[in-house]
Amino acid sequence: MAELSELRQRIDQIDGKIFELFSERAQVSEEVAAYKRENGMRVFDPSRERAKVAAAAEAAPEDLETYAQVLMELLMEASRSRQHALLGDASDDRTLARINAARAATPELFPPSAHVSCQGVEGAYSQIAAEKIFRHPTITYSPTFDGVFRTVEQGLARYGVLPLENSTAGSVNQMFDLMMEHSFHIVRTTRVKVSHNLLAKPGTALSDVRDIYSHEQAINQCAEFLSGLPDVRVHVCENTAVAAKRVAESERADVAALSSRPCAELYGLVALSSNVQDRDNNYTRFACISKDLEVYPGADRTSLMIVLPHRPGALYKLLAKFYALDINILKLESRPIPERDFEFMFYFDVECPVASPEFSSLMATIGSLCQECRYLGSYAEVI
């Protein structure tokens, strides 16, 4: 049997030849790009690619068919990315044209003040988020998340601020379900440090408390603290500020709310216990939504909602696209699509400056990999 070092030498020689051919292929692909520019042709040619993948499977030994197909797809992925980079914005992709038009029409500066819709009542964490995003927001409150989407959709408020996810409890699933039902764009995101406190009316002792109100996410984030209070019933309500308001307005002296410090002041409550969340590095991310597409300078994140064909490798190919363009995925969430059996919507947040050639290449080609691709916007996150 040959020594491992000898076998590796042979592999190195083969790889050397492969990379020589790979460079040669890239040069020919550049010539194809030039030809396509001259003749007004699109970079992506699906029928040619299908034929190439079939030929790769045919040429490979039977047990290597799938690997050969994947290799061919990756080669063409790299080749297409290169062609897109060379041809720049020559693509006729409509989404890209819409994004570029929005970039040109959006003012340089993010508005310091605006009419903003938030869910809940005064004191909600969404209010804190809105005040981080805008210097002087004029906030109106809607009882539901759906109401915030509608207010923005109908042009009754220019922006809406909605929670997306929490570092301890995960995604706000309802938000991703509502996204499928509404038309909107994302123009900014921010993070708010969340610290929950058990608030009650002055005079209530911790041992008196029988019922606790809060938002589902806050309840999840304080699971350990709540498990230490066995005789207490926990009730879900719209948000943590609503919970505090309900306690303040209650006739009873044995109720409490998991809520924020500002809500204690706002509703005349006192903290029976402070910072009761399971983890101290507890953050919630909020999105600022608008009706029209606005892309401000410095946008380096993009959100997409994608439905993929039900075929082996569909998600893999999409991930390979991000990989080939060196685009980092910040978030990937999947939600079932209502009324479709086990079909899923994939929500992506990716990191890629909107002015980069990689972004143009992504937007010009992503449509070919998806059944549906909805572009939600490109934006910066304010810390």
Ligand SMILES: O=C(O)C(=O)C[C@]1(C(=O)O)C=C[C@@H](O)C=C1
């Ligand atoms: O044949 C072409 O039209 C090419 O641009 C080359 C190539 C490839 O790399 O093989 C790249 C992109 C197309 O989608 C199809 C094939």
